Amino acid sequence: MTTTYDKTDERLLESESPRAVLSGFGRRIRSGDLGMAPVIIGLVLIWLIFFLQNDRFLSSRNLVNLSLDSATIGMISLGIVLVLLLGEIDLSVGSVSGVGGSIMAVLLVYQGWPLLTAILLALAVGVAIGTFYGLLFTQFGVPSFVITLAGLLAFLGVQLWVLGSRGTVNLPIDSWIIDFANFSYLPDPVSYALAVAIGAVYLALRLRTIRRRRAANLSAPSLRGAVIRTVLMVAAMLFGAWYLNQDRGVGYMPLFWVAMIVAVDLILRKTRFGRSVYAVGGNEEAARRAGVPVNRVYITVFAAASTFAVLGGILAAGRLQSVAQSSGGTDTNLMAIAAAVIGGTSLFGGRGSAYAALFGMLVLQSITSGLNLIGVEAEVRYIVTGAVLLLAVTIDSLSRRARRSSGTA
Amino acid sequence: MNDGSQPILSLRGIDKRFGAVQALSDVSVDVRPGEVVALVGDNGAGKSTLVKIMSGVYQPDGGEIVFDGRPVTINGPKASQALGIATVFQDLALCDNLDVVANLFLGHERTKAGVLDEVEMERHSWELLQQLSAKIPSVRIPIASLSGGQRQTVAIARSLVGEPKVVMLDEPTAALGVAQTAEVLNLIERLRKRGLGVVLITHNMADVQAVADRIYVLRLGRNSAEFAIGEVTTEQLVAAITGASDNVVAERAARDRSGSPITPDAIDPYAVLPDGAGGPGHVSPDPDQERDA
Numbered sequence: 001m002t003t004t005y006d007k008t009d010e011r012l013l014e015s016e017s018p019r020a021v022l023s024g025f026g027r028r029i030r031s032g033d034l035g036m037a038p039v040i041i042g043l044v045l046i047w048l049i050f051f052l053q054n055d056r057f058l059s060s061r062n063l064v065n066l067s068l069d070s071a072t073i074g075m076i077s078l079g080i081v082l083v084l085l086l087g088e089i090d091l092s093v094g095s096v097s098g099v100g101g102s103i104m105a106v107l108l109v110y111q112g113w114p115l116l117t118a119i120l121l122a123l124a125v126g127v128a129i130g131t132f133y134g135l136l137f138t139q140f141g142v143p144s145f146v147i148t149l150a151g152l153l154a155f156l157g158v159q160l161w162v163l164g165s166r167g168t169v170n171l172p173i174d175s176w177i178i179d180f181a182n183f184s185y186l187p188d189p190v191s192y193a194l195a196v197a198i199g200a201v202y203l204a205l206r207l208r209t210i211r212r213r214r215a216a217n218l219s220a221p222s223l224r225g226a227v228i229r230t231v232l233m234v235a236a237m238l239f240g241a242w243y244l245n246q247d248r249g250v251g252y253m254p255l256f257w258v259a260m261i262v263a264v265d266l267i268l269r270k271t272r273f274g275r276s277v278y279a280v281g282g283n284e285e286a287a288r289r290a291g292v293p294v295n296r297v298y299i300t301v302f303a304a305a306s307t308f309a310v311l312g313g314i315l316a317a318g319r320l321q322s323v324a325q326s327s328g329g330t331d332t333n334l335m336a337i338a339a340a341v342i343g344g345t346s347l348f349g350g351r352g353s354a355y356a357a358l359f360g361m362l363v364l365q366s367i368t369s370g371l372n373l374i375g376v377e378a379e380v381r382y383i384v385t386g387a388v389l390l391l392a393v394t395i396d397s398l399s400r401r402a403r404r405s406s407g408t409a
Numbered sequence: 410m411n412d413g414s415q416p417i418l419s420l421r422g423i424d425k426r427f428g429a430v431q432a433l434s435d436v437s438v439d440v441r442p443g444e445v446v447a448l449v450g451d452n453g454a455g456k457s458t459l460v461k462i463m464s465g466v467y468q469p470d471g472g473e474i475v476f477d478g479r480p481v482t483i484n485g486p487k488a489s490q491a492l493g494i495a496t497v498f499q500d501l502a503l504c505d506n507l508d509v510v511a512n513l514f515l516g517h518e519r520t521k522a523g524v525l526d527e528v529e530m531e532r533h534s535w536e537l538l539q540q541l542s543a544k545i546p547s548v549r550i551p552i553a554s555l556s557g558g559q560r561q562t563v564a565i566a567r568s569l570v571g572e573p574k575v576v577m578l579d580e581p582t583a584a585l586g587v588a589q590t591a592e593v594l595n596l597i598e599r600l601r602k603r604g605l606g607v608v609l610i611t612h613n614m615a616d617v618q619a620v621a622d623r624i625y626v627l628r629l630g631r632n633s634a635e636f637a638i639g640e641v642t643t644e645q646l647v648a649a650i651t652g653a654s655d656n657v658v659a660e661r662a663a664r665d666r667s668g669s670p671i672t673p674d675a676i677d678p679y680a681v682l683p684d685g686a687g688g689p690g691h692v693s694p695d696p697d698q699e700r701d702a
Contacts, residue, residue, distance in 0.1 A: 209528065212528045213528055216528050216529070216531070216532040217532070218528065218531055218532060270524050270525050271520075271523060271524065272518045272520060272525065275511060275515070275518055275525065278504070278506060278507060278511075279504045279507060279511070279515055282505055282507055283502070283503065283504045283505065283506075285500075286501075286502035286503055286504050289486060289498065289502045290502065290517075291486065291487055291490065291515075291517070292515065292516050350504070350506035351506055
């Protein structure tokens with residue numbers, strides 16, 4: 001047999017030539033299947049604009065700072081992406097991150113706990129909070145908006161109670177969380193080796209897929225395409241690492257953040273659980289009838305969101321070397337949610353990717369950093385951030401409408 | 410083993426109440442392998458309730474379900490699927506944002522060391538679709554971009570993933586055009602050819618006449634009549650469904666056919682019952698008596 005199973009239908013418009021790939025991409029954009037395109041274009045534009053205003057914006061030093069500043073709230077945003085994929089919301093991640101940071105700090109400083117145990121207990125509290133949300137949501141059907149709005153207030157109170165009269169807790173300067181969040185960077189050779197290793201693993205997996213698809217009589221992507229992709233990817237990573245290495249280099253904390261994003265992305269795309277998340281977000285009733293454990297999916301995702309919030313709070317504590325009553329305040333909450341939406345996660349559920357947290361957060365942090373560099377005050381930053389968020393939601397709504405009119409909603 | 414003469418699924422004397430409403434009383438249905446059984450009835454006749462009992466969504470208040478010779482209780486959708494009863498619901502229950510492969514295997518994903526085995530699932534998808542001679546351009550496009558008939562095809566193909574013995578189709582042609590309806594009817598015939606028992610719930614008498622082997626008529630929650638195909642006309646079916654010999658539809662149909670006003674006896678549904686067709690639970694219903702109970 002010469003034609004593979006999946007290329008037998010003559011109505012298929014896809015082909016392998018570069019021109020066909022490009023026109024297929026254009027068709028997808030017009031029909032509202034935008035994916036990550038708007039946020040990446042937006043990020044490039046923002047970087048270009050700030051670079052023209054102040055060429056220090058794209059300096060190695062500023063980009064290293066950008067990566068460190070993005071990682072804390074970006075981690076919280078990763079949890080928000082998961083909740084949004086179900087078409088739900090968690091408004092309390094800011095407060096919960098504050099609670100997590102406070103518990104860790106108080107246990108470490110005032111109770112004399114080892115740092116690792118303090119962190120683990122804080123994370124366990126995160127799991128418990130999210131599980132509680134999930135149970136309220138699945139058992140009583142309370143809208144997540146209201147549950148987490150209540151959580152926003154209640155856990156702000158808990159944070160103040162945990163911190164007590166002390167108000168601010170300074171972490172001991174020699175604790176490794178501070179080191180991890182501020183002063184630890186990959187040695188230059190390791191960063192390059194890592195880039196090459198990631199490329200090698202990627203290529204190996206692609207080749208395995210190509211071989212298996214051929215064996216199963218399915219059309220396989222071309223070998224040349226896989227090699228070109230890998231080379232481009234490795235080149236981009238090497239250049240990025242080299243550029244950051246001109247200053248301090250690739251920080252442990254941003255690397256940890258990106259690694260978590262990659263891990264969540266793999267779980268979403270490659271496991272039954274991830275498939276269930278998209279299914280519940282797309283059509284809850286269909287998922288339930290197909291035998292997907294819908295309630296368990298909701299509870300797990302709410303628990304994951306709160307846990308990522310606590311993790312973000314711990315990293316923020318390390319980065320700022322202290323926890324205060326204002327930790328995880330309004331700004332944190334709104335930035336985390338805005339980043340997920342700006343990154344292209346649909347508010348209507350079922351569409352989006354873990355990488356939304358990465359690119360959305362980079363956009364927001366770039367705006368903050370760029371406006372700081374050109375010496376603009378906070379009020380402008382809020383206005384610009386609000387405008388970008390509005391733009392992102394508008395794009396989401398428009399693309400939903402385009403999907404509907406092209407029959408793919 | 411089942412040689413095709415024994416029912417694969419039989420419901421005997423099923424009762425179901427919702428509060429003060431007796432939705433089903435003493436309903437019996439047999440489904441044999443390689444047979445298309447049509448379940449017809451007016452709105453509120455109890456078709457959907459019966460389907461939901463067979464698919465495990467509702468539990469009956471009385472009666473017996475026998476599957477492959479053994480009495481069983483179906484206490485949930487999973488139990489129904491585990492027995493080998495697949496249901497294609499009227500709203501199809503597909504996830505628009507997922508592609509065809511993901512929908513076909515939703516809830517039954519093939520994995521390899523915890524990782525989704527996309528290649529195996531895609532290959533199996535094409536096999537299934539080819540067996541049904543289904544025309545789906547690509548299994549890697551979201552369900553949202555498929556036509557109504559293609560969605561119905563995917564939903565039916567999905568019901569076959571678990572290798573069921575009985576497939577229930579709830580109004581499969583309700584929202585389809587002429588060509589798509591024909592395609593779905595072909596699909597039903599292929600299911601029969603594969604030796605599956607098919608339960609077809611529909612309002613469309615043309616579909617019933619086209620593919621069904623036997624027809625159960627439900628009326629007000631009771632077995633109203635059972636017909637073998639070929640011995641019943643659409644007018645007789647309509648009369649059995651509406652349960653009234655003097656109703657407007659039947660009267661017009663009969664007048665058109667004979668050119669003269671009809672006598673009640675000519676279309677009395679109970680008069681045309683073939684011998685022994687009623688099954689064990691079959692009783693001649695008396696609507697008045699039923700209301701008193």
